[in-house]
Amino acid sequence: MKKNLVKTLTSGLLVTGLLAASLTGCGSSDKADSSADGSAVEAGESAAGFRTLDEIKESGTINIGVFSDKSPFGYVDENGEYAGYDVYLAEKIGEDLGVDINYVSTEAANRIEYLQTGKVDIILANFTVTEERAQEVDFALPYMNVALGVVSPDGAVIESLDDLGADDEVIVISGTTAETYLAKNYPDIKLQKYDAYAEAKTAFENGNGVAWANDNTEVIAFAIENEGYTVGIPSLGDQDTIAPAVTKGNETLLTWLNDELVSLGSENFFHADYEATLLDTYGADYEDELVVEPSK
Amino acid sequence: MDKDILVEYFPLYKDALFLTLKIGWQGIILAFVIGLIGSAIIHFKTPVLRKIVGIYIELFRNTPLLVQLFFIYFALPKVGIQITAKTCGVLGLGLLGGAYMIETFRSGLEAVPVIQTESALSLGMSDFQTLWYVILPQAISISVPGILANVIFLLKETSVFSTISLMDLMFTAKDLIGMYAKTIECLFLLVVFYLVMLLPISIIGAIVERRMRYGQFGD
Structure with a gap:
């Protein structure tokens, strides 16, 4: 009995130790990636867990994280299609990039995770810009207050x-x-x-x-x-403010996204977006309060 | 991994561990009681009640705990039955566990040779005396491994409590990651705390199991 007890204890500790070691391993390699990302954007992106603009274009599909239950910003409508203020922008991004969109349903708490692990290329899920979050992901220009x-x-x-x-x-x-x-x-x-x-x-x-x-x-x-x-x-x-976000260090996608947002802003795209998706809910009173047309 | 973060989050995980254990044990005791009563009903082949127990077992063994919690917590208030999150957790765990416990006890009861019942009855013992003094001690001793497996299974099932706003270990980890994005530290603490909770139970279980073997008789 005693022998068995010792055995169980040791194997338990061993498992804990192994897990600790592997987790610390992940931690240090993450750090190395983020410190290197400035110089090695072209070379080491798959190691850092994100896809560059060229890789997305090549694959023909962009993964965009949106809410599926937050009407009227990101939700699934009665036809089973994604819709809302954020999705309206996502559709435009897919169109201008010339790729298909794969919508990934996210919850508030896993938005950062999804970017860091490369499960999505862009988060467009009513993501409020905060200092803490800006340390973990890169925000593009804001499109809403x-x-x-x-x-x-x-x-x-x-x-x-x-x-x-x-x-x-x-x-x-x-x-x-x-x-x-x-x-x-x-x-x-x-x-x-x-x-x-x-x-x-x-x-x-x-x-x-x-x-x-x-x-x-x-x-x-x-x-x-x-x-x-x-x-x-x-x-x-x-x-x-609310802005799209990309994985930390994904410079090519961020630059493209900011250019896109500025060009959309100059066409008053986001007022059209408001009128298409938010007007029914909020009426015209909130339009100028909520909408931001991105500019440099 | 940042040691300061581990130290900072430790108390939050400790609170979550206590909450998990508190609700877990209350639920397990409820499951145990339901298991004893239910298996006795099946053992004695009580008419009508036996059918009800059968339906209960199939209902709770074939739906996930998540769905049961959703129903108790979100649907019942719509018909006027308001239940606090903690009660809901205990109830959900107890009802799910009860269904498994009945099956575990029943298999234990069935494993006791019929001759034992016959002998006890022929000595003039009542049905209840036969069950309580002769059959049950042997049946429980046979059921111990199954009961312990159920206990560990139920404690692990607490990880879906986040649905009903209970800050259990899993939700605490997810919540902290959502707020401060210290993923590695949070997940490391999560694994460690689950092991701290469940390993001792496995070890104590192994000891109890060996002790209880002596209760077995006849073969």
């Missing part, structure tokens, strides 16, 4: 975060700027975290939290589409 907002039921509207009681829980989605902002600035507020939009929405409708904090675009849309809810705090924290 956003701030945080808090929605709550009509019966008990939360107009200030100070209104929250000690036991009140605020619903947030894991990996969003709302989560990071509240965790950093209001560490005492209890957060109820969900890993997808659809689940957070259902939980909020079921009354599992007193309020839902998210991008203000999202909570405004929710209050417009659902009876009985009010956006008590329409703007919280700093005004941020």
Whole structure:
């Protein structure tokens, strides 16, 4: 019995050790890649986990990460097709690159991962530009404005975060700027975290939290589409921007994307995008507030 | 790998481990109770109840825990049954585990030779006495490996709790990666914490299994 116990223990430790070694291995090679990416963009891109512009064109398909459950920005419509403000831009990018688009459905929390592991070439999933994220991925020029907002039921509207009681829980989605902002600035507020939009929405409708904090675009849309809810705090924290993102160091794709965005901006493409995808939800009032036409 | 990050995140993982263990054990105890009652019903061939237990087993063994949790947590409130996330976790785990436990106990009961029941009955013991004093001790001893496999299986199943907003180990790791993108450190801690939770159970299980063997009798 004793012998067996020792055996089990040693094999357990061995497994842990091996895992640790392999993980540290990955860590150091990642570092080497990112420090080398400036000089070796042409040579070492497959090692760094991304595809250059030429490689994408050659393969004939671009992988774009979008939301599939965040109407009206990125969602799957009644015909099973991807649609929304972000997807409208993605379609244009595919058209101008002359390649097919392979949409990859993402969740808020895995957007950075998908870029770092090369599962997608571009993330176009309502990705708010923040300092922390900019260390992990490269953002192109912004195409939309956003701030945080808090929605709550009509019966008990939360107009200030100070209104929250000690036991009140605020619903947030894991990996969003709302989560990071509240965790950093209001560490005492209890957060109820969900890993997808659809689940957070259902939980909020079921009354599992007193309020839902998210991008203000999202909570405004929710209050417009659902009876009985009010956006008590329409703007919280700093005004941020939303931009496409590519894998850190993917210079060729980033340069092309920025040129594309500037040229689209000069045609007022994003106002047309708003009118095609967002007008039904937000009306004309929010157009100038939300839309950014990228420029150098 | 950054050691400072590991130290910084350690307390969060510790909280998640405690939550996982707390909900896990409550769910396992519930599963154990359901297993005992259910297998007794099947053993005694109780009319009607036996059919219900059969349907329950098939229902919960053939749907994923994720779906069961979704149903309990998101669908029941729509018909007015509000359940907290923790209760939902215990209930989901208990009901899923119960279905497996019934099958494990039942196979244990069936493995005890019929002659034991016949002998006990011929000595004038009641049905319940026969089960409680003669059959069950032997059946549980035979079932121990199966029970332990179920316990470990149920503790691993807690990794889908993120769906119902419980900050278990898996969700803590995903959440931290989403916020701060320290992927390697977060995943390393995740593996280590699961091993810390499950390895001792495997080892203790191996010891208990050997001890319980003495309970077996007759062959």
